[in-house]
Amino acid sequence: MAERWNHNIHYHPMILSAVPAGARSALDVGCGEGMLARALRQRVPEVTGVDLDSNSLALAREQGDDVRYVEGDVLTEPLPSFDFIASVATLHHMDATEGLTRFRNLLNPGGTLVVVGVARISSIRDCPPELAGFVAHRVHKARKDFWQHPSPVVWPPPVTYTQMRRLARSLLPGVHYRRHVLWRYSLLWKKPSERTVRADKS
Template sequence: MRQRWNHNIHYHPRILQTVPPGAERALDIGCGEGMLSRELRAVVPHVTGIDLDTPSLELARGYGDDIDYVCGDFLEYPLESYDVIGSVATLHHVDARAGLLRMRDLLRPGGVMVVVGLARPVLPKDLPRELAGVAANWAHRAVKGHWEHPSPVVWPPPVTYDEMRALAAELLLGATYRRHLLFRYSITWKKPA
């Protein structure tokens, strides 16, 4: 495998493409071993990664970069405000409403947040999409391999895709919700200036 790949990494570009011009501060919520944090640092001068998993944070700090890695719960830790907030496969570890509200509060006016998350399908309604995802997963793994992250896993996700769509519409006026093929959804929201 030439470079790391998994379902979460596959959607990192979705976050990186939304970084607003002139962004100074970024927050990676649930940063794990810091891969997204390092990618954000290539385009944003000040990056903070926060996670509760100490072993993953030790791996992140081992890269010796200038990213501020914090061990703490993003719902409670005294964080600053940010121009960019990214979160990948983290929201299902906490109460989704509380998590989205906290992210909304931490975002500066004019800033952008992107959540890439996992949700629970409703069967049989979602079965065709799930089967398409299985086929796409096999194709990607055949070409790219698969890197297993060292962070804790929560399964099954407590919230369904439809529930996440409704929650995003309720809490983040004007947010874009998308359901993706590789068992993920994304919420993209720009905070009004």
């Protein structure tokens, strides 16, 4: 499984690099077969993976790790709060506002959220990155073993890149939005600590 590659796995190193020092708990939203969850477990003592697809979770549990895998809807499943939350190609499977709000609420003060998602183009400004994506895809696929994951697919994405950027900025003040070449965007947000919130109110 370590040799697999696709457009989502490509961004796992970026996600792992965002794990804050001292994080004690992490949530992988839409964990699928658990590749990212297991990588997170190398850095974080307690990792939970949540997914609706029972077949993918069965494969994840076969790996024999100590990640806690939960079959359920992240929007409604009773979950504790976490120091780090990652969501890869999952947000477009749900209402984006509800999803980002839920992630925000599940995150501990001072914690970090990373979302890698897919969206659709809305204007001619989106075309250059799309074309660059085709070139990058062909280069990577020629050098690596492309893996088509077995989890359910939603296409086309319901939200455009522009809509996602605006939504994220309204729900996650100070979020860092970035458009990536391989048909992905990312959101990086650190939730204000309680000390910061108290200072802002004083």
